[in-house]
Amino acid sequence: MTNKPLMSVKKLSKNYKLNEQDISILRNVDLEIHEGELNVIMGPSGSGKSTLLSMMGLLDLPSGGEVQLMGKEISSYSHENLTDLRAEFLGFVFQDYHLVPNLSAQENVSLPLLLNKEMTKKEREEHSQKLLQSVGLSHRCSHFPSSLSGGEKQRVAIARALSNQPRIILADEPTGNVDTETELKIIEIFQQLKKQKVGMLIVTHNEIFKQYADHLYTLNQGELEKVV
Numbered sequence: 001m002t003n004k005p006l007m008s009v010k011k012l013s014k015n016y017k018l019n020e021q022d023i024s025i026l027r028n029v030d031l032e033i034h035e036g037e038l039n040v041i042m043g044p045s046g047s048g049k050s051t052l053l054s055m056m057g058l059l060d061l062p063s064g065g066e067v068q069l070m071g072k073e074i075s076s077y078s079h080e081n082l083t084d085l086r087a088e089f090l091g092f093v094f095q096d097y098h099l100v101p102n103l104s105a106q107e108n109v110s111l112p113l114l115l116n117k118e119m120t121k122k123e124r125e126e127h128s129q130k131l132l133q134s135v136g137l138s139h140r141c142s143h144f145p146s147s148l149s150g151g152e153k154q155r156v157a158i159a160r161a162l163s164n165q166p167r168i169i170l171a172d173e174p175t176g177n178v179d180t181e182t183e184l185k186i187i188e189i190f191q192q193l194k195k196q197k198v199g200m201l202i203v204t205h206n207e208i209f210k211q212y213a214d215h216l217y218t219l220n221q222g223e224l225e226k227v228v
Contacts, residue, residue: 005032006199012065027222033199040209043219049203058082091161093171097153099145106141131159151182171202
């Protein structure tokens, strides 16, 4: 592990205006993601976990503070530049999967690869098949989301997040809708990613992640506190 973080936020804040009142969602959040480390944030619903993840996933802009990716301050980047950075460096695992219903598991995993003009269709297919195999779903490549269980959908979503070989994985409740067996399979996937020096940030209610976290945080009423 290098001392230089893959990604960091400094004094990050997020405010919304509701009925002409400013609502503070996040306040002065400091956080770093280093390669090969699993960071876990726990907190009650409405504490700002998903908001923080969206800003670190470059899907939303902060009201104040800095977001740095690979040592560069990117808070003021254009939407197009942020999209390019997301495609190059980040993999996002959504709580509700966000799979395209009329595409097969393999086609869903291949979607981010369409941005890579250097890959042929055959290469995209082979790469997506290997990813599905890595999450234990090689037998479900041609199946559509409607025929997959919640745990299978989540593993397809993880495979899709890995398709562009990201340096950083951001995951929102990755075990929120799965059984115990699938939960352990997903944790094993994250353990393998650590060995591959991928930096990870997981926001969750699931207490099991406490024992696997390199750094554990709590987020409550918009304030982040480091536990471990």
